[in-house]
Structures are given as structure tokens and as C-alpha cells.
Amino acid sequence: KLVASVVTFYCGSLFSLLSATGGCFAAESERTIFFRAKPASVPFRQTLPSNTQIYTTWPKAAFRIDLPDSIPAVTVHEDGHDYTLMGPPIHVQSGDRLKLTLKNDVPYTGLSIHLHGLNLGGAVEYDGAVGVSQCPLAEGNTYVYDVVVDDSPGTYWYHTSSGHLGVDAYDAIRGPLIVHPSGSEDLVDLMNAPSPLPSGYSTIAYENERILFFQDGFLSQGKLRYSHLVGNLVPPPSKSDEGIIVATSPWQFGTCNGKLRDVIHIAANQRFKFRVVNGGQHHALRFRIDGFPLTVVAADSQPVEAYTVDEIVLHVGERFDVEVSVFNDLQEGERFW
Numbered sequence: 001k002l003v004a005s006v007v008t009f010y011c012g013s014l015f016s017l018l019s020a021t022g023g024c025f026a027a028e029s030e031r032t033i034f035f036r037a038k039p040a041s042v043p044f045r046q047t048l049p050s051n052t053q054i055y056t057t058w059p060k061a062a063f064r065i066d067l068p069d070s071i072p073a074v075t076v077h078e079d080g081h082d083y084t085l086m087g088p089p090i091h092v093q094s095g096d097r098l099k100l101t102l103k104n105d106v107p108y109t110g111l112s113i114h115l116h117g118l119n120l121g122g123a124v125e126y127d128g129a130v131g132v133s134q135c136p137l138a139e140g141n142t143y144v145y146d147v148v149v150d151d152s153p154g155t156y157w158y159h160t161s162s163g164h165l166g167v168d169a170y171d172a173i174r175g176p177l178i179v180h181p182s183g184s185e186d187l188v189d190l191m192n193a194p195s196p197l198p199s200g201y202s203t204i205a206y207e208n209e210r211i212l213f214f215q216d217g218f219l220s221q222g223k224l225r226y227s228h229l230v231g232n233l234v235p236p237p238s239k240s241d242e243g244i245i246v247a248t249s250p251w252q253f254g255t256c257n258g259k260l261r262d263v264i265h266i267a268a269n270q271r272f273k274f275r276v277v278n279g280g281q282h283h284a285l286r287f288r289i290d291g292f293p294l295t296v297v298a299a300d301s302q303p304v305e306a307y308t309v310d311e312i313v314l315h316v317g318e319r320f321d322v323e324v325s326v327f328n329d330l331q332e333g334e335r336f337w
Helices: 185-191 222-230
Strands: 007-011 030-043 070-076 090-093 097-103 112-116 142-148 154-161 173-180 209-217 246-247 253-255 261-268 271-278 286-287 294-299 302-309 311-313 320-326
Touching: 030 090, 070 142, 090 097, 090 185, 090 222, 112 142, 142 261, 173 271, 209 222, 209 286, 222 286, 271 311, 311 320
Parallel strands: 030 097, 090 173, 209 271
Antiparallel strands: 007 261, 030 070, 097 142, 112 154, 154 173, 209 253, 271 320, 286 311, 294 302, 294 320
16 A cells, blocks of 8 residues: 555555676675574564454455464574564675575575576576585585676575475575665665664665565475475465466465565655565466556566556566656555555
């Protein structure tokens, strides 16, 4: 929804089912990030506000499942951090050197990190594709992904890989990776600052940009779902409210920025860029904002000739940058879905 002065979008992916490394130049700056992968119990159902219709009256009861209060998940562990089902956003500028350290403290599970969409300067050893470019990182071990980001400014993302068997919990180590244009050092420094950000800033909402990181979610373990596929024990397909088959496995839940519903604040009489990512595993998602045209300016991290649509469809891994002009006659507190 939108609230003007502060205009707010309520977002939830349920509104649709459907060595310096290979860089060849001096890095602008070095960005050092540490990810400690560890199981945690993440608040789940309580991320829905008490007045929401999601999972109370919508969707229809036949399409709803019981959601637990919390969910076991593999997360990026930080002391004092409020866990969500999304990893921390990564912000760099084009030309930066990114050194991402992954420490695996997940029992009995190998992991890697894949920086989705980055060229890696030809350093395929940092691609993070288990069984293709590297072996999974065993429990208790650490690995450093050391790459020069010589890619076009745009919207990227990252996720873990552990081969076909997956982890024994929800995989929450996935999130947006934003490459800002060269010369954005002040903003990128701010996004990576250890101290609290200024009022009105967060790592997913800053200046006139907003990140919407959507995921589909499953309550069953990845290992169980894979064994079902191998044994041809395919579950029933997922259907829309109209009964149309939209996916080959049941829809269970969806998140926006790691929550079952998120609130995005914007202001009237301004133009905003939304960086929209489908960081899920299986379902395509349909995205629209009621009453607001979407001007697409980039697809999969690359600029495109701008065109305007009512909605976009994102398949797994796809990213769109869309610009939205907010009306100047909105009143504070107005909301849009």
C-alpha cells in the first residue's frame, strides 16, 4: 500500500501465483563482507500484522495452509540481528573489489555462494556452482570469494548452493546485490556503514530507490522435495484462484524482503525506482501496483529502452528495474496494494 507524505506499498509475493581476481583494472574500493551460515529459528507468522486478510480470509480456505509461528532456517548469523527469511543486501559500485567470506556452521551440509548475474571477471572458481565450479564448503570451513565487480550498474542477487540435496531447513541466505554506478562511493559507504543509518534510510530503501526481493517458500525440506522428484512422487500442481495450473508443485507461502508482508514508504509528487527481484526457487510471480503504470528501464541488470506496462512477470532469477511516478494529489496515509 501507499501512504503519502509517506506513501506506503504493502507488498507480499502472494498477490500472484502464477588472485586479485579476474578483474583487469584497479578496484575503486574494497568491500569486505562476512557471512556466517548457521541454523536459526526465524519469526514467521508474526510477520503478518493482526489486521491483514492474508491467510485469514484470502486466499480462499481451500488454497491456504497452516503457517507456524516460527520456521527453522539457515541464515546469515549476526549477534543482535533480527532474522528474516532474506540475507543482508549487498551494495557495491562498479569497479569495487568485493571480498565475501562464507563460514559454514550448518551441520552435515555443504554450502557455497553464487553471485547471480556477475561476470566475476572470468574467475570461474568463485562462481559457487556446487558440482560445476567448486565443491561445497564443508561444515566448520571458510572460503573467500574475491572478485572485482567489473559489471554494469544494475540489480543482481546472491544465493547459496548445496547441490541437489539442499539444506535441512528453509534457505534464507539469499538476497539482493546492487551494483551502483562508479562515483557512488558516498552512498555505498553509507549502505555499508556499521553505525545506524540516517533517518529515512535503510539498506532496502534509500534516496528514491526501493528494493523488492520476492521469494516463494516451502515448509518441507529441500531433500524431501528432491527425493519426491527422483521417485516420481510428484505433488499436486499449484492452481490460481481461478483454478488455472500455474506451477508443478503446490504454493505454500511467499515473502517480500524476508517477510510475509512488507510495507514500502514513498512520498507524493516524486519518481521512484523499484528494483524487483524474483529470488525464489520455483514459481513465476506477477507484480503490479494498483493504479500505477510501471516504466521498465532495466531487465536482468541491463538497461533497456524504456516502455510502460501495467504489470510484469518475473520468473526465478529474473530482475526488473521499474520506475513509478507518484501522484502529487495523494494525501498522507493513502495506501495502495
